[in-house]
Amino acid sequence: MKLTLSAEQRAALKAFLEQFEDAERLSESEYVVDLYDAEPPLSLDLIFEPDAVRVDGAAELRFDEELDGWYIGERIEDAAQVLRALAGAGAPVA
16 A cells, blocks of 8 residues: 655655654665554554655554563554554654
């Protein structure tokens, strides 16, 4: 799925991810970000393209009390849900 964002929004999102504690840059254009405070918590793989941000993977994060750790749950296929979660974390995507 693609997030249709303006060039300014893509640049601002990239700057946000560079400083966000739970984001990791994998390459010049790819970031993995975990949004633990979203409802539901999400894990995203974002790839910055010239005209959009491609969501290469998006899934709910679930916590296992017994193992005391997070694991991947249901796949997310709704771009609006991804944008809401990013905005809720403070990303300038609105």
